[in-house]
Amino acid sequence: MRHRSDKAVGYGVSTMTRSQRFTVGGGDPGPVNVLAPDQRRHREKIEQAIRHNLADMVAEEHVLVTRGERRFATRIEHLKECRIRYDAHQGTWASLGWPEGQNRPEGGPENESSGRGVGGGGAEAAFGEEETPVLLEDLSQAVFSYLALPDLDPERMAKGEGWTGALGEFGRKGTRWAKRQTLWANLTKNAYLGQPRIKDLAPEDLRFWQWSDAPQPGGGAVVMALMDTSGSMGNFEKYLAKSFFFWTAEFLRQLYPSVDLVFIAHDVRAREVDEDTFFHRGASGGTVSSSAYLLAYQILEERYSQEQYNAYAFHFSDGGNLTSDNPTALASAMRLQERVNLFGYGEIHDTDRSPSQLYQALHKQGRRAVLLRSKEDVLGALVEFFGAADPRFETALKDKKER
Amino acid sequence: MTQINVSAMLDRVGESADRFGLPLYSTHFELVSTCQLNQLASYGGMPVRYRHWSFGKLFGHYQTAYDFRQSRIYEMVINHDPAYAFLDRAMEPTRTLVVLAHVLAHVAYFRSHAAFALTASDEVSVMVEHRRAMESYQRRYGRKTLEAFVDAALVMADFTAESVRNRSMGEEPDDLLGFLALYAPGLHAWQRHILTMLHQEARYFWPQQLTKIANEGYATFWHRRILSGLRLTDDEVLAMAKTNAELVQVTPPQLNPYRLGYLLVQQAQMVDGERGMLRVAKELFDTGLVREYLTADAVRISGLQVSWTDAAKVEPEKNWMEVKQTLLADLDHAGLPRLTVDRKTSLNTGCLQLIHRHTGRDLDYPMLTQALTLVAEQIWRGEVVITTKYRGIAHRLRHDGKTVRDEVIGEAMN
Structure with a gap:
């Protein structure tokens, strides 16, 4: 909105009413956002806050719940404007209920809404709880800005299912003239006739670009989600694994048009299950990790050809692998690793128990293996597996962990 | 259109x-x-x-x-x-x-x-001037410095004296921002200017904060x-x-100012006729309107009730006087706490003494600590103390230039 201080408001020709007491202006037509810089600054502050709380927010339950609608992922409370106010969580306040004789409409808001209402006193809380909603996209952006591209072989870049037109051969008919080829055709013709020079362009010399079908670049990716569902894997362990797989899939979606998830649950025996079973069904029994590695390998061979798919395999376990299985597990893990772009092993303990033999063996071989102890470690695992885009960040995470 | x-x-x-x-x-x-x-x-x-x-x-x-x-x-x-x-x-x-x-x-x-008798009639151009001044300060001192200072000043901008009569700035004991603009030691001239500008703007909006229900009720009527x-x-x-x-839609438990205001103005007209309307138009603030015209019947018709924050119970209060008292407490001082500054002690000792007059509701303590830090570091640049009551016990929150300490100063009477 333009502004002139001599005539404070007023944008153009005004219409006078009959009584001449009122004038009406048409306003500026263009929607000029005078608040853009203020909004930008506010956004900056949000981004700062996201970065500040990233480790917490990555494992935020809201994120997983609101995945479908992709709207408000989580909230930051830190952007409250600092003011001296009454404690809104205390005492009584006056509120408007449904007036006498007027019942709450069917499906209307509950009258028994507890907690906060008018915000403990008049002026405050025009928006109820003052929190800043964060879009999932913003959060993802912040998370992924810390992650480097996973190991990709550009030669083996997966092809997609579709085909798309590409410029390739040259022909005598077409719509897009290829000058260089036309001259070349003329030159070779003349050379054949004994005089190697460009002269007397004839219609038969004309060359045109030809469109041909080429496989669509950037195809699918498949994430093999392997999880131990033995009796010792509790809700907490599963939750961490779930957060991790969620972000892995989100991250890969940035790179590939489609990302397949294959869920393999295992105890002493591995089987492919659907997502719901994977995360929710309780299981029991011991742990034989090699079974999962072998099944994953088999599924990859059968369904996801190496030319078509970039494959990623991650295994989460509480580390209680049967000792007798360890050599087999290690060997099959190696074989699986050769087959995929990236293999990662995550071991979840909520206690300070020392890591399992499998972990130690993988670690010794220089394979990617990480320990997760709390919600915040999910981000650490992502960085460990995919590599930090900024090495300083990795150090910062480690420092935080050690503290 | x-x-x-x-x-x-x-x-x-x-x-x-x-x-x-x-x-x-x-x-x-x-x-x-x-x-x-x-x-x-x-x-x-x-x-x-x-x-x-x-x-x-x-x-x-x-x-x-x-x-x-x-x-x-x-x-x-x-x-x-x-x-x-x-x-x-x-x-x-x-x-x-x-x-x-x-x-x-x-x-x-x-x-x-009457509330608006003394608000500037050319506030639009005043605010244009303010923007210009702020922009020039930003160019000179940088965005970071300016923002940090304004953030702190806005904490105090809620407290510029309750009375809508324009006395000179910083005269009333409850004009915290005005006091700081005049007497905060170690402020640069440009910082005092910013406090003065924010004071002017806050004074312009203050009467509107005190007449939300009355104004909407009057307009709806x-x-x-x-x-x-x-x-x-x-x-x-x-x-x-x-x-x-x-x-006038009800969305419990929100206090719809249109609904409540309309009801009260209607009552005023019914009870006192045109004289009542005149009082609404000229002299009554939100609190006055409620005090004068919120009768037992009005409480019943409006569906006003008392809600509890801590317990999950919301039930219509049988005693309408209690509903009225609660509403009045909510509207008192535009819903903001009452703070005063002890001018003498502050000026003599160099330690800013703020006093919260407790009216039955505790302050948001974590926020208060933050606020105190902002004021101490950005504006007063020295020791700042605020006395308040928390859960019935008198407290003294002190920022000594580095950290905030919370001292209990004895059991309060109630």
């Missing part, structure tokens, strides 16, 4: 208002886009304010609320001479009639009520009256009924 449409409607509405005796003042109406209207709302109705991220945040809220069709703003009226009213260009023409009548009543309220005197088409009748229903 076009200018011609609005002019024609204004002629109709103006005539009817004249007949009913609503004083009319010259007003400039401006048709703007919804986005522009939301911008105006974020700026407290003003076309131009200084730059601050909180305005951007507010704008985001309004836009989101509009995008999700949760709420929508139809008009903004500025207390100014001549009065300015901004209307949503995309508003349905049938609804416009109601909105115009509502606006005229708001203008009349601003111009006749009048637009109904004005429209009752018009010959309306069927469409217009329908639109009016719809708009009115939306305005």
Whole structure:
């Protein structure tokens, strides 16, 4: 909105009413956002806050719940404007209920809404709880800005299912003239006739670009989600694994048009299950990790050809692998690793128990293996597996962990 | 909607208002886009304010609320001479009639009520000047410095004396911002200027904070009256009924100022006739209106009740006096805590002494600590102390230049 201080408001020709007491202006037509810089600054502050709380927010339950609608992922409370106010969580306040004789409409808001209402006193809380909603996209952006591209072989870049037109051969008919080829055709013709020079362009010399079908670049990716569902894997362990797989899939979606998830649950025996079973069904029994590695390998061979798919395999376990299985597990893990772009092993303990033999063996071989102890470690695992885009960040995470 | 449409409607509405005796003042109406209207709302109705991220945040809220069709703003009226009213260009023409009548009543309220007798009549240009000054300070001292200072100053901007009578700045003991602008040691001239500007703006908005319910009630009452005197088409009748229903809609437990205000003004008119209306128009603030006209019947009709924050119980209070007392406590001092500054001690000892007069509700303690830190580090630049009560025990919160310490200073009497 333009502004002139001599005539404070007023944008153009005004219409006078009959009584001449009122004038009406048409306003500026263009929607000029005078608040853009203020909004930008506010956004900056949000981004700062996201970065500040990233480790917490990555494992935020809201994120997983609101995945479908992709709207408000989580909230930051830190952007409250600092003011001296009454404690809104205390005492009584006056509120408007449904007036006498007027019942709450069917499906209307509950009258028994507890907690906060008018915000403990008049002026405050025009928006109820003052929190800043964060879009999932913003959060993802912040998370992924810390992650480097996973190991990709550009030669083996997966092809997609579709085909798309590409410029390739040259022909005598077409719509897009290829000058260089036309001259070349003329030159070779003349050379054949004994005089190697460009002269007397004839219609038969004309060359045109030809469109041909080429496989669509950037195809699918498949994430093999392997999880131990033995009796010792509790809700907490599963939750961490779930957060991790969620972000892995989100991250890969940035790179590939489609990302397949294959869920393999295992105890002493591995089987492919659907997502719901994977995360929710309780299981029991011991742990034989090699079974999962072998099944994953088999599924990859059968369904996801190496030319078509970039494959990623991650295994989460509480580390209680049967000792007798360890050599087999290690060997099959190696074989699986050769087959995929990236293999990662995550071991979840909520206690300070020392890591399992499998972990130690993988670690010794220089394979990617990480320990997760709390919600915040999910981000650490992502960085460990995919590599930090900024090495300083990795150090910062480690420092935080050690503290 | 076009200018011609609005002019024609204004002629109709103006005539009817004249007949009913609503004083009319010259007003400039401006048709703007919804986005522009939301911008105006974020700026407290003003076309131009200084730059601050909180305005951007507010704008985001309004836009989101509009995008999700949760709420929508139809008009903004500025207390100014001549009065300015901004209307949503995309508003349905049938609804416009109601909105115009509502606006005229708001203008009349601003111009006749004692609360606004001393607010600057050229506030729009004053705020333009403020923006200019702030921009020049930002160029000179950098955005970071300026923002940190303004963030701190805004903590104190809620406290610029309760009285709407314009005494000189910093005179009243409850004019915290004014006191700081004058006496905070070690401030640069430009910082004092910023405090003075924010003080001026806060004083301009303060009467509006004290008359939210009364103002909306008055305007709702009048637009109904004005429209009752018009010959309306069927469409217009329908639109009016719809708009009115939306305005006074109940969304428990929110205190809808239109609904409550309308009810109270109606009571005033019923009980005291035109004399009551005159009192509403000229002298009653929100608290006064409730104190005078919230009767047992009004409580019953309105569905007012007392809600508990800590327990999950909300039940209509049988005792209407208690409901009234609670409402009055909510509205007291525009819902803000009452703070005063001990001028003598502060000036003599160099330690800023703030006193919270406890009126039955504790302060938000974590916020208070933050606020104290901001004030101590950015404005007073020295020791700052605030005394308050928390859960019945008197506390003294002290910022000694580095950290905040909380001292218990003995059991309070109640």
